Amino acid sequence: xxVLREAIRQGASTGIAAVDAADExxxxxxxxxxxxxxxxxxxxxxxxxxxxxxxxRLPRARVILRPKNVAEAISLIFDNCNTPGxxxxxxxxxxxxxxAQVFADLMRTPFLRLRYDVVSTNACRKFHIDFVTARxxxxxxxxxxxxxxxxxGDADPAxxxxxxxxxxxxxxxxxxxxxPDAGLRHRSPPIEGTEHTRLVLVLDPIADPDAHSExxxx
Numbered sequence: 001x002x003v004l005r006e007a008i009r010q011g012a013s014t015g016i017a018a019v020d021a022a023d024e025x026x027x028x029x030x031x032x033x034x035x036x037x038x039x040x041x042x043x044x045x046x047x048x049x050x051x052x053x054x055x056x057r058l059p060r061a062r063v064i065l066r067p068k069n070v071a072e073a074i075s076l077i078f079d080n081c082n083t084p085g086x087x088x089x090x091x092x093x094x095x096x097x098x099x100a101q102v103f104a105d106l107m108r109t110p111f112l113r114l115r116y117d118v119v120s121t122n123a124c125r126k127f128h129i130d131f132v133t134a135r136x137x138x139x140x141x142x143x144x145x146x147x148x149x150x151x152x153g154d155a156d157p158a159x160x161x162x163x164x165x166x167x168x169x170x171x172x173x174x175x176x177x178x179x180p181d182a183g184l185r186h187r188s189p190p191i192e193g194t195e196h197t198r199l200v201l202v203l204d205p206i207a208d209p210d211a212h213s214e215x216x217x218x
Contacts, residue, residue, distance in 0.1 A: 034182035042166035049088035067104035109205035127185035132173035142198030
């Protein structure tokens with residue numbers, strides 16, 4: 001297996017991995033890999049549908065669940081958000097369930113926090129590292145997550161890079177047990193005033209669901 005690595009700074013290897021298949025995701029567990037990008041190509045018919053869909057009917061949710069319950073939970077989420085059934089909404093549900101199962105298997109976690117965020121503002125515009133063990137982010141609609149390496153004590157990176165729409169990034173958080181902070185920071189792209197609306201899937205491993213306040217679907 002050959003894994004390509006991105007060089008974010010000229011002449012420097014960042015340790016960020018870029019892979020093309022789910023079975024390559026274990027590269028994320030290597031000691032020198034602060035993040036991994038899973039390069040994916042959305043179906044053109046799905047991308048056309050989600051890009052044109054009414055923002056107020058895009059799914060919104062924040063729930064803790066078992067990976068095996070993701071598909072059932074998504075059906076309820078779609079019903080609650082008046083997201084109509086269609087071949088494209090089925091593709092969204094199936095892809096979310098796939099990513100949830102793959103990520104749960106990778107992280108060996110019994111529970112996940114699942115979020116669908118619909119964003120049209122400058123939410124989370126500051127570069128940061130999350131207070132989690134690890135996080136999966138996939139932007140289905142709109143500009144993808146931005147990331148980079150601040151230098152010389154700066155708050156923001158000098159060079160900012162974006163994950164492609166439809167591709168997935170796995171990020172280590174502050175609770176990663178072994179050297180989580182390699183300097184990598186990320187943020188939601190500032191989009192206020194651009195008429196963009198983002199649909200973002202976020203997954204976090206959860207060890208103890210009772211320690212969190214989100215609704216449970218167990």
